[in-house]
Structure formats: structure tokens, C-alpha cells
Amino acid sequence: MAEGQSKGTWRAVLGVCFGLLGGPAVAQSPEVEGKWSSPLAWPLSAQHVHLRHHNTTLLPDGTVLVTGGTRTGGFDDRAGAVLHAELFEPETGQWTSLASERIYRGYHSTALLLPDGRVLSAGGNGESSAEIFEPPYLFKGPRPTLTEAPDALLPGTAFQVRTPEAAQIKKVTLLALGSSTHAFDQNQRLLTLSHSVNEEGLRVSAPESNLLAPPGPYMLFLVSEAGVPSVAKRVQVGKVASRFSSVISFSDEWKYGDSNVDRGTSWLAAGYDDSAWKSGPGQFGHGDGDEATVLAATRPARPSTYFRKKFQLSGPVSSATLELLFEDGIAVFVNGTQVCSRNIGRLAHAKYATGSLENAREKVDLVLQPNPFVVGENTLAGVVKQVGATSPDLSFDLALDVGIQREARPPTGLPPRR
Ligand SMILES: [Ca+2]
Ligand SMILES: [Ca+2]
CATH class of the missing domain: 2.60.40.10 (Immunoglobulins)
Structure with a gap:
């Protein structure tokens, strides 16, 4: 042979x-x-x-x-x-x-x-x-x-x-x-x-x-x-230490699109031009009386309302936790990658949420394999969906905490060449 x-x-x-x-x-x-990482089909x-x-x-x-x-x-x-x-x-x-x-x-x-x-x-x-x-x-x-x-x-x-x-x-x-x-x-x-x-x-x-x-x-x-x-x-x-950083807090300012316009998936991209969107602080919504930015209540209810926020990261992310306040459905994307969703069947603009929750609040540890975060500028995008045309209330706010890897110093180098 x-x-x-x-x-x-x-x-x-x-x-x-x-x-x-x-x-x-x-x-x-x-x-x-x-x-778990994403399954690889062989x-x-x-x-x-x-x-x-x-x-x-x-x-x-x-x-x-x-x-x-x-x-x-x-x-x-x-x-x-x-x-x-x-x-x-x-x-x-x-x-x-x-x-x-x-x-x-x-x-x-x-x-x-x-x-x-x-x-x-x-x-x-x-x-x-x-x-x-x-x-x-x-x-x-x-x-x-x-x-x-x-x-x-x-x-x-x-x-x-x-x-x-x-x-x-x-x-x-x-x-x-x-x-x-x-x-x-x-x-x-x-x-x-x-x-x-x-x-x-x-x-x-x-x-x-x-x-x-x-x-x-x-x-x-x-x-x-x-x-x-x-x-x-x-x-x-070896293990590189992380420092924890609160990147986004409840009540922070967001860009938001509540004009009932179908944007397809373009609004997820980092380069999407959201300059015409309105700005305001969380909590967003209507119908509960706990909103800092009151969104218009319409009949039929608008199925999808969009949110975007840019933030900077100084090093690689080693862990990330979202805290969500939402009603009725939500999907969250980091740099275009979906990192979590609740009560979302189809993302399409005209589709309503698949279930209803009352001012739900939930912490979610994100799966980071693959890691959607990058060093430098990041874009977080979210969509909140009403459960139906007659639903009287809507809520959104979000916090993001991350562990950022500290700059590592090599523990040992090679000895001088002999
Ligand atoms: Ca609702
Ligand atoms: Ca609310």
C-alpha cells in the first residue's frame, strides 16, 4: 500500500x-x-x-x-x-x-x-x-x-x-x-x-x-x-477571572419603534438606521399604570413593538444574565443572534404572541456557545408582542449583567533559548 x-x-x-x-x-x-452548544448534523x-x-x-x-x-x-x-x-x-x-x-x-x-x-x-x-x-x-x-x-x-x-x-x-x-x-x-x-x-x-x-x-x-x-x-x-x-458589569439597567433609555410598520428582520442588524425611532426610558407599555414611557393603546392592538440599544464591552464576555419584564411575548437578539424568547411562535410582524403573561419578570442565564457578544460595540434588539387584537396591556423593560474576562497575564513563558 x-x-x-x-x-x-x-x-x-x-x-x-x-x-x-x-x-x-x-x-x-x-x-x-x-x-449545550448547537447540534452539529453529521x-x-x-x-x-x-x-x-x-x-x-x-x-x-x-x-x-x-x-x-x-x-x-x-x-x-x-x-x-x-x-x-x-x-x-x-x-x-x-x-x-x-x-x-x-x-x-x-x-x-x-x-x-x-x-x-x-x-x-x-x-x-x-x-x-x-x-x-x-x-x-x-x-x-x-x-x-x-x-x-x-x-x-x-x-x-x-x-x-x-x-x-x-x-x-x-x-x-x-x-x-x-x-x-x-x-x-x-x-x-x-x-x-x-x-x-x-x-x-x-x-x-x-x-x-x-x-x-x-x-x-x-x-x-x-x-x-x-x-x-x-x-x-x-x-x-488556567482560569481567567471575570469582573461583573451591569451593562443595561431597568429604566435605561431605548430606541423604540411602535408605529406598526413591518420591518422584516432588518431591525436586527447592527447597522440598521434607527435614527427616526423615538427614545424613552423603561418601563415601556400601557394599561398597567407602571410605565415610564407610555405607548399608544390601539384597537386592534399592534402585534409587535421593537426596541434597540447599543452598548460597549471592554473585553470578552464569559457569562451573561438578562432580566426581562415583559407582557405578553418577547424575543431578544444580541448582534442579530436570538438569545431568548418567551411566548413567541413566529417572529413575523403581524403575528401575535402565543400566550399571555401579566407583567412577567424573569432572569435568564444566556447560553454563550457560540458567544454572540463582541469586544467593542454591541447591539441588543428586542420585540415585544401582544397576545391578541383586544389585549389591553403591554410591558417591556430589560437589564443585562455580564461577566467580562479580565486581561490575562501569561503564567509562564519559555525559558531563554539554550
Ligand atoms: Ca397584553
Ligand atoms: Ca407594565
Whole structure:
């Protein structure tokens, strides 16, 4: 087989103690606990549509290895054992079948990326053995050498990596240590770090914030132009402190559009010209007697009233909490991205809210993956909807508190070149 076309190899079957397998769990920062990122739809190969108890392992070049599992209907059915590995390439959406391991690994199996780029595939129900897979990238040419890198990284900083092959490095990747059990790794995370070549090797940018890289241990890899990974350097990502800032308060001034004009979605854009809109302080609305800016009550009631406000942020946002006062439905957008909605079925101007609430007040911790906030000028836009044509009241006010990442100072640099 020609170089670069290897299907990988499986190595020794080992007797192991499974109590020792799996990397340490990584402490999650409070900002990211219990939050989910948007689902990523992957095209599945025909073999894997009904696969269960398989392991997926992120590899340092950004591909995904699938090992083990069964394709038949039983819970842990050896008759449907899938022994061959498969590789998924997110950039192309392609699946490739790779070499087969010897032993069925289903329920209670585990797989873990090793610092040298190989993958440990182990266990299965009552199965006390492990095999090691050498992915095809290990047969594509010489490995780049990661000579030296800091032991600790802080988000928002740059750091130096020494390598004699700096000009041949295509990617620098940071992978969280795996924590795998029952065919599921609970701590997989891969970040591709931007880099540039300098006279000492590579200047690499650490992840922007702990939202992207929660504090804990990671493996730092260099990947060559040929796709071959270095042996990893273990690094510790530190936590950058945040300071809390009240960005928008109840009673603040807003621009508002209550003229019953359908603006489509143009009013969400940062560059939308709201200079003709009126201005006033919260609370907005009518019908309750608690309004600072009284909006006109009409029959039929106007379905949608719009609000916009610009604000500045001095650093990356690590957490954000909205406090809403609304009646009857509301949707809120940060820089054009919807961050929450209540009682909104369809956003279209003429559509009324799907339910009614009386001066509802609610705090909402925003999901920041992806993070809609930017350093500098931001635009918050909201729409408040009446529940129906005869509804006699409307309310809107909003507060925004954010955690802003403090400027990080690198904990350590590289020692002087010897
Ligand atoms: Ca109402
Ligand atoms: Ca009110």
C-alpha cells in the first residue's frame, strides 16, 4: 500500500485494569455548567446509521475516529459486532473504513486518544483486554517535533512553541483529556489555535476565553502539512477571572419603534438606521399604570413593538444574565443572534404572541456557545408582542449583567533559548 493510504494498524491485545482507564474529569467553570452548544448534523455512513455502543474519539488533526459497537438490534449483540474502525472528516463530510480490531467492544467499552496520537480501545462487557490503533496519519511521513511549550496557558494570551519544523506546521490543536466510559467520552473538546511562524518557532494564540476552553489539562499537538501529528505536550489551561458589569439597567433609555410598520428582520442588524425611532426610558407599555414611557393603546392592538440599544464591552464576555419584564411575548437578539424568547411562535410582524403573561419578570442565564457578544460595540434588539387584537396591556423593560474576562497575564513563558 502506498504511503499515505494506510488503513491504520491495531497493535497488542493487553490485559488491563479498567478501573485505571480514562483521564481525569476536568473541572467546569461556573459559566458553562449545564449548557449545550448547537447540534452539529453529521452525514452518517450506511454502516453507522444503527450502530450502538461504539466510541467516537476526536483526533489531533480534527478528524473523528469511530471504533467498536454493534449494528444489530440487541442491546449488546456480538452477532452484529463492527470490528473495523471508521474515520470521519468534518471538512469534507467523508467517511473512510479503516483496519479492524480483533475483539468485539460494545457495552462497557472505552476509547481514549493517547499523547502520541494513537488510540486505546478497550473493554466491553466482561472483556478484560485493550488494543491500540495507529491511525493512518502516522504512516504519512515524519512526525513534527514539539520541542518546547509552556506548561500552562491562559485564555486570551499568546504563547511560544519551539519546533524545528515551524514552516511545515499546518495546524496547532488543543484537545481536552478524554474521560471515557460506557462508550461515551464526556470530556472531548478540540480547539484549533491560530499560529504564525517567528524566529523561535511558532507564536500561538491561546483560546479566547474559558467559554471555549474550560480550565483543566489538555494535550497540545502540532500537525504537519502532511497531516501527521507531533507527540503532545501536556498543558494546563488556567482560569481567567471575570469582573461583573451591569451593562443595561431597568429604566435605561431605548430606541423604540411602535408605529406598526413591518420591518422584516432588518431591525436586527447592527447597522440598521434607527435614527427616526423615538427614545424613552423603561418601563415601556400601557394599561398597567407602571410605565415610564407610555405607548399608544390601539384597537386592534399592534402585534409587535421593537426596541434597540447599543452598548460597549471592554473585553470578552464569559457569562451573561438578562432580566426581562415583559407582557405578553418577547424575543431578544444580541448582534442579530436570538438569545431568548418567551411566548413567541413566529417572529413575523403581524403575528401575535402565543400566550399571555401579566407583567412577567424573569432572569435568564444566556447560553454563550457560540458567544454572540463582541469586544467593542454591541447591539441588543428586542420585540415585544401582544397576545391578541383586544389585549389591553403591554410591558417591556430589560437589564443585562455580564461577566467580562479580565486581561490575562501569561503564567509562564519559555525559558531563554539554550
Ligand atoms: Ca397584553
Ligand atoms: Ca407594565
